[in-house]
Amino acid sequence: xxxxxxxxxxxxxxxxxxxxxxxxxxxxxxxxxxxxxxxxxxxxxxxxxxxxxxxxxxxxxxxxxxxxxxxxxxxxxxxxxxxxxxxxxxxxxxxxxxxxxxxxxxxxxxxxxxxxxxxxxxxxxxxxxxxxxxxxxxxxxxxxxxxxxxxxxxxxxxxxxxxxxxxxxxxxxxxxxxxxxxxxxxxxxxxxxxxxxxxxxxxxxxxxxxxxxxxxxxxxxxxxxxxxxxxxxxxxxxxxxxxxxxxxxxxxxxxxxxxxxxxxxxxxxxxxxxxxxxxxxxxxxxxxxxxxxxxxxxxxxxxxxx
Numbered sequence: 001x002x003x004x005x006x007x008x009x010x011x012x013x014x015x016x017x018x019x020x021x022x023x024x025x026x027x028x029x030x031x032x033x034x035x036x037x038x039x040x041x042x043x044x045x046x047x048x049x050x051x052x053x054x055x056x057x058x059x060x061x062x063x064x065x066x067x068x069x070x071x072x073x074x075x076x077x078x079x080x081x082x083x084x085x086x087x088x089x090x091x092x093x094x095x096x097x098x099x100x101x102x103x104x105x106x107x108x109x110x111x112x113x114x115x116x117x118x119x120x121x122x123x124x125x126x127x128x129x130x131x132x133x134x135x136x137x138x139x140x141x142x143x144x145x146x147x148x149x150x151x152x153x154x155x156x157x158x159x160x161x162x163x164x165x166x167x168x169x170x171x172x173x174x175x176x177x178x179x180x181x182x183x184x185x186x187x188x189x190x191x192x193x194x195x196x197x198x199x200x201x202x203x204x205x206x207x208x209x210x211x212x213x214x215x216x217x218x219x220x221x222x223x224x225x226x227x228x229x230x231x232x233x234x235x236x237x238x239x240x241x242x243x244x245x246x247x248x249x250x251x252x253x254x255x256x257x258x259x260x261x262x263x264x265x266x267x268x269x270x271x272x273x274x275x276x277x278x279x280x281x282x283x284x285x286x287x288x289x290x291x292x293x294x295x296x297x298x299x300x301x302x303x304x305x306x
Contacts, residue, residue, distance in 0.1 A: 004296030007087035047086035068299035114294030136166030158206035206248035
């Protein structure tokens, strides 16, 4: 049994993996109505409260072999957010008192491994592929290579130069009076719109810019356009940006297996349109949003030298 713990800026999550089956428990952090996020001190406090309650719900009948935790957003020097300290503290305690190894990785690595596990493509850790991590804090395309020490090594080959996709969605949603986080409601509203949008994304090489999405959504809202149409516009713009990034990456890196991870990638419109253009792999929705499943997979892979 392999335990994973993740304490991102939006979700407290624990997962238990036996090499085949996954059990996970998670809880969204509470955000006040009208707010677009949390201060790190508030997130850290909520994680501290949530973790014991979630761990208590996990059935630990059987021997625990290892524990892993996300200690930072990305596996690069200087990547740091205080909210991950709650998870590290809990993981260190479990490791010490259960006398099992502790492995540390990044939130981003967890997202990628969760997506691979969900798609039945964990074998990709042994070859090069392209992974998109699209969330409230990240909109990046990563060239992934096998790595003996960290399972995978991720190098950014494209990214958003300003607003992140999840931020664009949440800002548009909060503007329309939707509670944060707004992804699920924008998804629902967008499917009710029959309007079509021709969008040319703002690109600089393989990098995109999403700041124009917020400005356009504000104008549409001020002009009295329907929430359904605004939602569809925002999500269509993000899709077109991801598609343009993919085309540029394929030109420079060649066509590699393509996987999409991160909370934004559970969106129905974006996911269906990407499937129409490419042949990508996706995580199921429960493994797309923030979760500890990929962290538990990391513990399994490290402990078994896979």
